[in-house]
Each structure stands twice: as C-alpha cells, then as structure tokens.
Amino acid sequence: MLGAGLVAWWFREPILRTASRWLGPRRTALPPVTDTAVGAPTPRSLASSQTKAERLKQPSGPDSVVLSPNEVAALIGSGLDWSVRKTFDSLRVELLEGALAVHCRLDTRAIPPDALGPLGLMLNPMEPLRLAGPVAIERPGIARWRVEELSLRGVPFPAPMIRQLAQRMAGADSTGAVPLRVSPAFADVRVHPTGVVLYKAKRSR
Known part of the structure; x- marks a missing residue:
C-alpha cells in the first residue's frame, strides 16, 4: 500500500493531467473489422494461421508466409x-507499419485496485483499452x-x-514486453498495414 502511495505521489502530475481529460466525452467504440x-480472431482464421505455420515447417515449403489481420x-x-x-x-488487432495495436474491452475488475491510483475510481467494469x-x-x-x-x-x-x-493489464515483463506463444517455425517477423510476414529464417535488418 505504501509503495502504491509513493507511485501515485511520484506520478501525481501526469495522473492528474490524465484524470482531467477523463471528464469529457470520449469515443469508446472499438475499431471495426x-x-x-x-x-478479429475466429476459429477459421486460427485454423488458417496454423496451416500456414505448418507450411513453413516443411523443408520444401516457402521461406515466408503472410498473415491477414484476422489471422x-x-x-x-x-x-x-x-x-x-x-x-x-x-479483441481486435490493428496492423501498423512495424507495430501491432491491440484493441479490446478490458475487464477492469481484474486489475489490482491500487494499479491506477485515483483513476481506478473512475472505471466502469468494462473499458476500451x-x-x-x-x-x-x-x-x-x-x-x-x-x-x-x-x-x-x-x-x-x-x-x-x-x-x-x-504489467498489470497485459502480463508484460519488467521491460514492458508481453510474451506470446507462437509456432516454433517462426524465426522472424515484419509487420505492415496490409499483412504480417513471418519467416522461417532470421532476416538481416
């Protein structure tokens, strides 16, 4: 509790600036697919992404595969x-140039009460993240x-x-990185707005 109080005090100015912006109207709709x-994930898109991963495992398979936004x-x-x-x-995933954006409605009841400090009092049970x-x-x-x-x-x-x-909302590690389980066939990745390219071998930067 003391640690949470110190964090809230240390970041009091950005917290208060952020809180002041919560009082106005906000667009809360998730981006359309x-x-x-x-x-958005579907059983069909999961199956097709797994099929593409299997193709990479084959010695005679392609050097890379391209996944659609749904995949x-x-x-x-x-x-x-x-x-x-x-x-x-x-869950929604938006493809950017060199990055992924995940949109969802977060179940805020799963967040520790002290994680957001005073902002926690303003949260609804489900909030767009x-x-x-x-x-x-x-x-x-x-x-x-x-x-x-x-x-x-x-x-x-x-x-x-x-x-x-x-760390509190997405299970990130101490560096802010979220671990994802993926096929061991994937050795490298490039993200573009039109698709994600996954390679069976490391690419030079």
Whole structure:
C-alpha cells in the first residue's frame, strides 16, 4: 500500500493531467473489422494461421508466409497467457507499419485496485483499452510484443506509467514486453498495414 502511495505521489502530475481529460466525452467504440488493417480472431482464421505455420515447417515449403489481420488477431488471441486473454473482451488487432495495436474491452475488475491510483475510481467494469508496439521473435516458440503506447477509454497514458500498467493489464515483463506463444517455425517477423510476414529464417535488418 505504501509503495502504491509513493507511485501515485511520484506520478501525481501526469495522473492528474490524465484524470482531467477523463471528464469529457470520449469515443469508446472499438475499431471495426476490415479486410485490410483490423482483424478479429475466429476459429477459421486460427485454423488458417496454423496451416500456414505448418507450411513453413516443411523443408520444401516457402521461406515466408503472410498473415491477414484476422489471422494475426487469432495468433495474438491464442498466444496470450489465458490469465490476460480472459480479461480482453471483443479483441481486435490493428496492423501498423512495424507495430501491432491491440484493441479490446478490458475487464477492469481484474486489475489490482491500487494499479491506477485515483483513476481506478473512475472505471466502469468494462473499458476500451488500446495497446500498441513492435513485436519480435525472441526464440523458437516465443515472441515478445513491446508495449510503447497505452490508452484506456481513449485517454493515452504518459510514458513513465506505461510499463507498470502493461504489467498489470497485459502480463508484460519488467521491460514492458508481453510474451506470446507462437509456432516454433517462426524465426522472424515484419509487420505492415496490409499483412504480417513471418519467416522461417532470421532476416538481416
């Protein structure tokens, strides 16, 4: 409790600035699913992403595969730890240049009461959450998605708070990176607004 109080005091100015913006009207709708940049997980898209991963495993298979937004959303949804995934309702994944943005309705009841300090008093049970940042394959079977942007109810949080909030809301590690389970066939990844390219071998930067 003392630690939470010290954090709230240390970040009191950004917290108060952020809180003041919560009082006005905010757009709370999640982005619509489109054919080009925003996808949602479905059983069909999960199956097709797994089929593409199997193709990469074949010696005679392609050097890379391209996942659609829906397939990427299925990959993220299945790759998150269940303790996190169960709090992310209506998951959407938006493809950006070099980064992924995850949109969802966050079950705020799963957040520790002291995580947001005074802002916690303003939360509804379900709030729109957006997390964004680059993703990289760390080792076979594990990718890391580094959260660099975080907004709740349409309000962006200041950089000093993002790492701690990503730990509480998305299961990030001490660096702000969220681990994702992926196929061991994936060795490298490139994210573009039109699709995510996954490679069977490391690419030079």
